[in-house]
C-alpha cells in the first residue's frame with residue numbers, strides 16, 4: 001500500500017470483472033441510469049488502484065468521469081475482447097492513444113512489498129492498461145467457460161432441441177479456483193448433475 005492508493009486484490013477484481021462488469025446487455029433500453037453509475041463506482045473501486053471508499057484516486061476518477069453511454073460501451077468492448085481471447089489463438093493487440101504517464105507508487109518502499117503501478121492518461125487508456133496488467137498477473141487460463149446445457153425449461157432452448165437436436169450452453173465466463181471448477185455457478189452445476197443422473201436412469 002502506498003500513500004496515494006493501492007491495487008485491489010486480484011481475486012476480487014477478477015470475480016467482479018467476470019460476474020458483473022462484463023455482464024452487460026447490447027440493448028441499452030434496459031439499463032437504469034442509477035444502476036449504471038453505481039456500477040461505475042464499483043468498477044473504479046474493484047479494478048483500479050485507489051481508496052476502497054470515500055475520495056477517489058485519479059485513476060478511479062477517470063472511470064467514474066465517463067458518460068454512462070461510454071462506460072456501457074467499454075463494458076461491451078471488454079466483454080467481446082475477453083471472449084475473443086478465450087476462443088482463438090490470434091494475438092489480441094490493444095492500441096492506446098496516450099500519452100500515458102507511469103510511476104511506481106510512492107516511497108518509502110519496504111523490501112518485501114510490491115509497488116503499486118500508477119498510470120495517468122486518457123480514461124480509456126488507463127482502464128485498458130490496468131485490465132491487461134490484471135489479466136497478465138492472474139493468467140487467462142484462470143478464466144473458464146461454462147459448458148452446462150441451458151435449462152430445458154427455457155422455451156427457446158426447448159424449441160432448438162426439438163427442431164435441430166442442438167444443445168445450447170450457458171457459456172458464461174467464470175474464475176476457476178483450484179482448476180477444478182467446471183461450471184459458472186452452483187445453479188449450473190446442479191442442473192448438470194441432475195441431467196447426468198437422468199441419463200443414467202434411462
Ligand SMILES: [Zn+2]
Pocket residue numbers: 146147148170171172183184185188
Ligand atoms: Zn453456467
